[in-house]
Amino acid sequence: MRVRLRLDGRRPRRWHADLLRALSALPQLAGGTVEIDARPGPDTWPETVELLFRLETLIQRLPAAGPSEPLALSALGPWPAAGSAAPDLILDLCGDVEPAGSTRIWRLAYDGVAGEAGLVASLLAGRAPVIGLHEGAVLRASGRAGTEMRGTIRVSFEDALMRAVTLIAATLSGRDQAGLNIVSGPGIGPVSLPASRLGVRGARMLARRVVQRLYHLCYHAPHWRVGWRRLDGPDLIDLRAHPAGGWRVLPDDGRRFYADPFPIDHAGETYVFFEEYIHAIGKGILSAVRFGPDGPVGTPEPVLEEAHHLSYPFVFARDGEVWMVPETCGAGTIDLYRATAFPGGWVKEATLVSDVVASDATLMEHAGRWWMFATVRGSGAGAPLGAGSFSDALHLWSAPDFRGPWTPHAHNPVLVDIDSARPAGRVVARGGKLIRPIQNCTEGYGRALALARIDRLDDDGYRQTVETEIGTGPLWTGSRIHTLNRSANLECIDGSARSLRLGAMLGRSSQ
Structure with missing residues (x-):
C-alpha cells in the first residue's frame, strides 16, 4: 500500500515526523511506502501565531521542544518525496488535494476547517475542537480533543495535533466507524481567523499572567x-x-x-x-x-x-x-x-x-x-x-x-x-x-x-x-x-x- 502525506513544506513540524513514524509502524503498511508531498500549502497561517507561541513558551515556562516545533524539511528525509506513481491513499493535512483517478483522499479538519490555521481558530474561539477525518462526504473518524492547560494556545494546539495522530493511525488500522465513536458538537463549521486577534490576545495573556503570578504568590492553586x-x-x-x-x-x-x-x-x-x-x-x-x-x-x-x-x-x-x-x-x-x-x-x-x-x-x-x-x-x-x-x-x-x-x-x-x-x-x-x-x-x-x-x-x-x-x-x-x-x-x-x-x-x- 502506498500512502502519501500532504503537508505544507514551508512549515514542517515535529508532529509531522511523529505522524510519519506512527504510519510506518502500522502492520497494515508493512512492505508499503509512506511518501511526502511537501509543496507549499495554502497561505492561511498568520505568522503572528508563531509570536504567540514564543510568548506563551516564555511566560508559561514551557519546554522549547514540542510537537509544534519547526523542523527543517531535511529532517523528514527518511521518507521519500512523492513520485509519479499514483498512491492508494492521500492523507491531506492542508485541504488542497483535488480528487484524481481512483486515489482515495482522507482530509483532516478541525471543527470542519482543514489545516492548522483552522485548529488555531477553533482554540482562539474557546472550543474543544472536534477533529474529523473525512473521505468526501463520509466521516471516517472523529474525536473531541482536549488539554489540561486550556487557554494556553500552544499546548492546546500540540495536544490536538497528537490526538490527530491517534485518529489517523487508528483509522488506517481499520478502526473507523466499527471501533471509534463518532462525536459531534454545537458550532462545528468554518470559523474566521483575523490575525489582529493574536496581538491583542498576546497582550491580554501577558496581563493575565501577571495576575496569575500574584494569585500564586497568595494561594496554592x-x-x-x-x-x-x-x-x-x-x-x-x-x-x-x-x-x-x-x-x-x-x-x-x-x-x-x-x-x-x-x-x-x-x-x-x-x-x-x-x-x-x-x-x-x-x-x-x-x-x-x-x-x-x-x-x-x-x-x-x-x-x-x-x-x-x-x-x-x-x-x-x-x-x-x-x-x-x-x-x-x-x-x-x-x-x-x-x-x-x-x-x-x-x-x-x-x-x-x-x-x-x-x-x-x-x-x-x-x-x-x-x-x-x-x-x-x-x-x-x-x-x-x-x-x-x-x-x-x-x-x-x-x-x-x-x-x-x-x-x-x-x-x-x-x-x-x-x-x-x-x-x-x-x-x-x-x-x-x-x-x-x-x-x-x-x-x-x-x-x-x-x-x-x-x-x-x-x-x-x-x-x-x-x-x-x-x-x-x-x-x-x-x-x-x-x-x-x-x-x-x-x-x-x-x-x-x-x-x-x-x-x-x-x-x-x-x-
Missing part, C-alpha cells in the same frame, strides 16, 4: 478537598444531584490537599484512601484515615510513597486481601499493590500494563471477566508517550483475573472525547445498568462530574451515553469536581478550592 457524608438514603447516582444536606469536608492544614477519595469497608471499619499532595515537595503520596460514626478518627496517615507522583488509589477487596491500583503515570506503568498491614504495608505485586502513560485506571468485574478503563496519553505505535492530553482518549483492557494477563482492546482508543473519556470513580451496577462516573474536562481538568451509562462493552466495541452532569454550586462550592465513590454507608466526592498561603502560615485555609 488548585487546592483540592475531599467531601463526605453518611448515607442514610439514596446516593448521588440515584439522586443525580448534590444531596440537600450538602457535604462535610475532610480538613487539611493548607500546606497539602486531599483528592481522589476511595472509601472501603474492612474488618468492620471504614477507611478512606486518597491522594495527599504536599505543596512543599510538589508530589502526591497516598494516605488513609479511618472513619467513625461522626467522621474521620484522627488525622490522615501516609500509607504509600514512591519516587514518582501517586494519585487515584483504586482500592478493592478480593480473595481475602485488599488490593490497590494507584495512578502511576509518572512511571509509565499501571501497577498492582497488596496491603500486608492494612491500611498500610503496601507492596507492589505486579505491573499490569507497561509503557503507557495512563490516568485513573479503574477496574470492574463484569460477567466473569475483568475490565480496566483509563485515559492514555500518547498517540499509538511509533509516536511518543508523552504527547497529547491526559484526559481525552479512553483505552480498555480485559483479563480473566485482576492480576492479569491484561489484553488491550482491539479498537483502542475506544473513545476520543474530552467531555466524557476520563474515569472519575468506580463503575456501579444500578437498576440493571452499569453507570460509569466520568470527568468532563472540556472547560479544563476536572471541571465537572458526569454519569455515563455503558451501552456496549465487548471485544468488538464500546459505547456509552452520558446521562447526567453534576457541577459545583451552593451545595458544593468551588470551581471543580472530579471523583465520586462510596462504601456501604459513606459517600465521598472531591473538588477544588483556594488555599491561602498566608492562611496556612496562620493555621487556617479558605474555601
Whole structure:
C-alpha cells in the first residue's frame, strides 16, 4: 500500500515526523511506502501565531521542544518525496488535494476547517475542537480533543495535533466507524481567523499572567478537598444531584490537599484512601484515615510513597486481601499493590500494563471477566508517550483475573472525547445498568462530574451515553469536581478550592 502525506513544506513540524513514524509502524503498511508531498500549502497561517507561541513558551515556562516545533524539511528525509506513481491513499493535512483517478483522499479538519490555521481558530474561539477525518462526504473518524492547560494556545494546539495522530493511525488500522465513536458538537463549521486577534490576545495573556503570578504568590492553586457524608438514603447516582444536606469536608492544614477519595469497608471499619499532595515537595503520596460514626478518627496517615507522583488509589477487596491500583503515570506503568498491614504495608505485586502513560485506571468485574478503563496519553505505535492530553482518549483492557494477563482492546482508543473519556470513580451496577462516573474536562481538568451509562462493552466495541452532569454550586462550592465513590454507608466526592498561603502560615485555609 502506498500512502502519501500532504503537508505544507514551508512549515514542517515535529508532529509531522511523529505522524510519519506512527504510519510506518502500522502492520497494515508493512512492505508499503509512506511518501511526502511537501509543496507549499495554502497561505492561511498568520505568522503572528508563531509570536504567540514564543510568548506563551516564555511566560508559561514551557519546554522549547514540542510537537509544534519547526523542523527543517531535511529532517523528514527518511521518507521519500512523492513520485509519479499514483498512491492508494492521500492523507491531506492542508485541504488542497483535488480528487484524481481512483486515489482515495482522507482530509483532516478541525471543527470542519482543514489545516492548522483552522485548529488555531477553533482554540482562539474557546472550543474543544472536534477533529474529523473525512473521505468526501463520509466521516471516517472523529474525536473531541482536549488539554489540561486550556487557554494556553500552544499546548492546546500540540495536544490536538497528537490526538490527530491517534485518529489517523487508528483509522488506517481499520478502526473507523466499527471501533471509534463518532462525536459531534454545537458550532462545528468554518470559523474566521483575523490575525489582529493574536496581538491583542498576546497582550491580554501577558496581563493575565501577571495576575496569575500574584494569585500564586497568595494561594496554592488548585487546592483540592475531599467531601463526605453518611448515607442514610439514596446516593448521588440515584439522586443525580448534590444531596440537600450538602457535604462535610475532610480538613487539611493548607500546606497539602486531599483528592481522589476511595472509601472501603474492612474488618468492620471504614477507611478512606486518597491522594495527599504536599505543596512543599510538589508530589502526591497516598494516605488513609479511618472513619467513625461522626467522621474521620484522627488525622490522615501516609500509607504509600514512591519516587514518582501517586494519585487515584483504586482500592478493592478480593480473595481475602485488599488490593490497590494507584495512578502511576509518572512511571509509565499501571501497577498492582497488596496491603500486608492494612491500611498500610503496601507492596507492589505486579505491573499490569507497561509503557503507557495512563490516568485513573479503574477496574470492574463484569460477567466473569475483568475490565480496566483509563485515559492514555500518547498517540499509538511509533509516536511518543508523552504527547497529547491526559484526559481525552479512553483505552480498555480485559483479563480473566485482576492480576492479569491484561489484553488491550482491539479498537483502542475506544473513545476520543474530552467531555466524557476520563474515569472519575468506580463503575456501579444500578437498576440493571452499569453507570460509569466520568470527568468532563472540556472547560479544563476536572471541571465537572458526569454519569455515563455503558451501552456496549465487548471485544468488538464500546459505547456509552452520558446521562447526567453534576457541577459545583451552593451545595458544593468551588470551581471543580472530579471523583465520586462510596462504601456501604459513606459517600465521598472531591473538588477544588483556594488555599491561602498566608492562611496556612496562620493555621487556617479558605474555601
